[in-house]
Amino acid sequence: MSKEDGVVESNEPAGGWGSVKGITRISLEASASPSAMDTLRRMNKPGGFMCNSCAWPKPKNYSAFEFCENGAKAVMWELTMDRCTPAFWKEHTVQGLRSWTDHELEKTGRLTQPMRYDPDSDRYEAVDWAIAFNEIARELKALEPESAVFYASGHAGLEASYLYALMARLYGNNNLPQSSNMCHETTSVALKKVIGSPVGTIVWEDLEQTDAFFFFGQNPGTNSPRFxxxxxxxxxxxxxxxxxxxxxxxxxxxxxxxxxPVDMATGHQTKISDQYHQLSAGGDVAAIMGICKHVIDADEAAQRNGDRRIIDVDFIEEHTQGFDSFLDSVKAANWDDIESDSGLSKAALKDAADAYMKAKRVIGVYGMGLTQHTHGSVNVGMLVNLLLLRGNIGKPGAGVCPVRGHSNVQGQRTVGIAEKAELVPMDKLRELYDFEPPTKDGVTIVDMVEGILAGSVKASMCLGGNLLRAVPDQKRIEKAWSRQNLTVMVSTKLNRSHLYPGKAAFILPCLGRAEVDNQASGPQSISTEDSFAMISGSTGHRSPASRYLKSELAIVTGIAKALLPPNPKVKWDKWTADYSLVRDLIEQTYPDDFGDFNKRMFQPGGFYRGIAAHKRNWKTPEKKALFTTPKMMTSRGYDPKPGRYNLLTIRSNDQFNTTIYGYSDRFHGIEGTRDVLLMNPEDIERAGFKKGHVVQLITDLDDGTDRRLGGLVITPFRLPAGTVASYYPECNVLVPVSHHDVLSKTPGSKSIPVRIERESA
Incomplete structure (x- = not known):
């Protein structure tokens, strides 16, 4: 959709008939099973299965259709009737498939049998499960434990995740990076530092009581539509x-x-944002500083006039530390710098501050627009500063709300998939399983990428996901990935990570979450944790796509049994036969979070494992919530210069993470392609470009590596001057592995310095 001036935009609201049409189109594109509609009926309800897309909570009082467009697309995509069988590989080599798009690879359908790579033919071939487990174990036994990495995508349930982490530690390392390393690890690090809890502080009831939501870099229409x-x-x-x-x-x-029915029949739209501020990419620190400056000025005026204070002095004195230093930084901040660095005017920030001051209860919502910067932790700290000013953490209707992207990404951290040894109750593991857990910290995703490039990482197992497509410095890592001794991918569909096999390589197909998981004791259920720290049970009802598929848990235990020496306290077979026994182990390991786990897992809305900061219990060393004093006014980590633009990566409403369902991005007005560069019209004119010019982006960091992405069509779009946008994961080739948050090592994918060059005709 384009306006007369050539600017591409969308006037279509979220939801509505566009959502229905989108679901229908992807259902046809995916050749979805007729049973998929019955699956949607059971979605996000007790006795049904929990969405395998985002981690948005499930309300206690659920509706008849408790799913969104993206959740429905995920179900249709998984319940396809298409199959990628061993016969597929008789027609295709790995090298030949590298020219296929992500969409084309996944369109081949569900994987049906375990596969082993044959380097002589450059094809995968079917292999027996027992042989695959034994060969994987043989390769791992031949390596030093520290050279192997066990990655998890955020999809596997709590039970499989707990055993996966146990297997890695019994093997001898804490190399358990997870998809949060690439998105919300900044949250885990920054929130723990300032409020003592590594996750958000709100519960569902807070949504119903708040007076205001302040959104920073989060997009509910695409990433969490049920919000x-x-x-x-x-x-x-x-x-x-x-x-x-x-x-x-x-x-x-x-x-x-x-x-x-009324909204659908009449087209009635609910206006969502009362104020929409298009700040520069990486300008959040300055924007929040400007709001805080207005609040402080108003508070000082109230004191002069003898009026009620604007800031919550009692809360600040009782519950916080560091306010005086922060106050000094606010007073010292220069409005010229605030406006320049944020891209917003003083008047606009005053409007936001007025809305903040009028609200008694405020929820601060954020996504990767805050976390994926080289100083993303400063962004998160600044949002917490804003909330602390008026006591907006730990009271009804208020708090900090990071919105997680994957269905169990938060839960996997809760049950031990963590590279930091201090986050895991090693004493409990020692007691339960009679072994000495490793105490050395493991690797993050950034460390893993650097290790593969350097050759120190020699084996990787991926429990779900498409890691090779998701990591920074993608082109460099493609060349190095195949040098590993072993690559193991637990997957439902073919993806690009399979096309760069190690010297020994296996694709292990697993059940989808909507499918029946039959084990020796009967059908099994799993559990997941959502963004509000609620634990919910999930039961599949669909017939598996192939009789050869195994559950994620059974794959983990199959490898573990072949890999590790016998231990009378480690009962892989019994745990595989009955997942409730694994939940008992989780409860024993984390008794404060999982009391009566098996009894409570199917209660409507899930059960709350409890977040200390929600009750103003600050588990910081200071036993207080901390105001932080920023040392910079942007989170970008690089300076502006002529010809340098700030690239932010975006997602289409036709994708989930690296999974591309189709090529209709109706929310941005882009149809039929992903090869676009969205750019401010005045920037286009100043640079001497025109709409439709084909250009390439070049990473503008001098580190000796040439990174570029070509074939992008200049597309005028309403963006702040100096900010350009294009799609993830295609732009990962432009993100240096060194370009990450200083504290969390989360890649800085929301502010990448780039130059733009015209490609020759």
Whole structure:
């Protein structure tokens, strides 16, 4: 969709008939099973299965259709009737498939049998499960434990995740990086530092009581569409929504509720954002500083006039530390710098500050727009500063709300998939399993990439995901990935990571979450944790795509049994036969979080494992929530210069993470392609480009490596000056492995310095 001036945009609201059409189109594209609709009926409800897409919570009072567009697409994509059988490899070599798109690879259908790579023919061939387990074990036994990495994508349930982490530690390392390393590890590090809890502080009831939502770099329309329902309810009762995002996201503009017959019949739209501030990429520190400056000025005026204070002095004195230093930094901040670095005017930030001061209860919502910068931790700390000013953490209707992207990414951390030894109760593991757990910290994703490039990482196992496509410095890592002694991928569909096999390589196909998981004691259920720290049970009802498929848990225990010496306290076979026994182990390891685990896992809405900061119990060394004093006004970590642009990566509403369902991005007005560069029209003119010019992006960091992505079509778009946008994961080739958050090592994919060059015709 284009306006007369050539700017591409979308006026279509989130939800509505566009959502229905999108689901229908992907259902046909995926050749989805007719049973998929019955699966959707059971989705996110007790006795049914929990969405394998995002981690948005499940309400206690669920609706008849408790799913969103993206969740439905994920189900259709998984319940395809297409199959990628061993016969596929008689026609295709690995090298030949490298020219296929991500979409084409996944369209081949569900994997049906375990496969082993044959380097002589450059093809995968079917292999017996027992042979695969034994050969994987043989390769791992031949290596030093520290040279092997065990990655998890955020999909596997708590039970498989717990045993996966146990297997790695029994093997001898804490090399357990996870997909949060690439998105919300900044949250885990920064929030733990300032409030003592590594996750958000709100629960569902807070959504129903808040007076205002402040959004920073989060897009509910694409990444968590079920969030739009409580936002609609909030607007009905008069709550305000203030949004900060460099790019206009339709889910934060307008919403037509697909659950409402009236809205669907009339096209009635709920306006979501009362204020929408398009700040520069990486300008959040300055923007929040400007809001805080207005709040402090208003508080000082109130004191002069003898009025009630604006800031919550009692809360600050009782519950916080570091306020005086932060106050000094706010007073010292220069408005010229704030406006320049944020890309917003003083007046715009005053409007936001006024909305903040009028609200008694505020929830701060954020996504990767805050976390994926070289100083993303400063962004998170600044948002917490803003909330602390008026006591907006640890009271009803208020708190900090990071929205996680994958269904169990938070839960996997909770049960031990963590590279930091201090995060794991090693004493409990020692007691339960009679071994000495490793105490040396393991590797993050960044460390893993650097290790593969350097040759120190010699084996990798991936429990789900498409890691090779998701990592930074993708082109460099493609060349190095195949030098590993062993690569193991647990997958449901073919993806690009399979096309760069190690010297020994295996694809192990697993059940989908919607499928029946039959073990020796009968059908099994798994559990997951959502963004609000609620634990829910999940039971599949669909017939498996192939009789050869194994559950993620059974694959983990199969490898572990072949790899590790016998231990009378480690009962892989019994745990595989009955997952409730694994939940008992989780409860014994984490008794404060998982009391009565098996009894409570199917209660509506899940059970709350408890977050200390929600009750103003600050588990920091200081036993207080901490104000932090920023040392910079942007989170980018590099300076502006002529010809340098700030690239932020975006997702289409036709994708989930690296999975590309199709080529319709109706929320951005882009159809039929992903090879675009969205750019401010005035920037286009200043640079001497025109709409439709084909260009390449070149990473503008002088580290001796040439990184570029070509074939992108200049597309005028409403963006702040100096900010450009294009799609993830294609742009990962431009992200240096060194370009990451200083504290968390999360790649800086939301502010990448780039130059733009015209490609020759």
């Amino acid at each position: 739009l329902h409580p936002l609609k309810d909030a607007k009905k009762r008069g709550a305000k929504i203030v949004t900060f995002n460099p790019i206009i996201e339709q889910g934060l503009v307008a919403f037509v509720d697909p659950q409402s």
